[in-house]
Amino acid sequence: MLKRIGLWIDHKESLMVILDEERENIQKIESGIGQHTRYRGATRPKTPYSAQYQQGDDQLDKRFSERLNKFYKDVISKIRGADALLIFGPGEAKFELEKRLARERAGVPDIRIESADKMTERQIAAKVRKHFQKQNNASSAFNRKD
Numbered sequence: 298m299l300k301r302i303g304l305w306i307d308h309k310e311s312l313m314v315i316l317d318e319e320r321e322n323i324q325k326i327e328s329g330i331g332q333h334t335r336y337r338g339a340t341r342p343k344t345p346y347s348a349q350y351q352q353g354d355d356q357l358d359k360r361f362s363e364r365l366n367k368f369y370k371d372v373i374s375k376i377r378g379a380d381a382l383l384i385f386g387p388g389e390a391k392f393e394l395e396k397r398l399a400r401e402r403a404g405v406p407d408i409r410i411e412s413a414d415k416m417t418e419r420q421i422a423a424k425v426r427k428h429f430q431k432q433n434n435a436s437s438a439f440n441r442k443d
Contacts, residue, residue, distance in 0.1 A: 303383040303425025314425040328368035385411040
């Protein structure tokens with residue numbers, strides 16, 4: 298059975314459209330990251346010799362990267378076993394995921410990367426269906442012997 302997956306991804310969430318031969322399934326995975334903020338400089342405490350109760354930039358960066366690693370692990374666990382994969386979305390998340398897939402040897406033989414802007418769930422599902430339909434038409438035309 299052929300399993301094709303279209304994945305719209307950014308650092309906040311991913312929307313996965315799984316196309317089997319019989320049905321279409323949509324799954325959403327949230328990263329829980331929120332926006333990556335950097336705090337540069339802080340207000341000084343009003344009392345002398347008091348500790349500053351604010352987290353440093355390195356702690357915030359570490360927390361961000363830990364959550365991002367967990368998010369990518371969740372996404373990769375859902376992708377395993379796919380025959381074809383289309384990754385698209387805004388920003389750098391699609392390229393980061395592609396590198397992780399190569400490093401972890403997830404076993405997806407056909408991976409395509411495209412840039413895309415924010416999209417609704419219906420737009421994402423339509424784009425995935427259209428992409429794999431084009432791919433099916435191209436492969437059937439190639440395999441046909443006239």
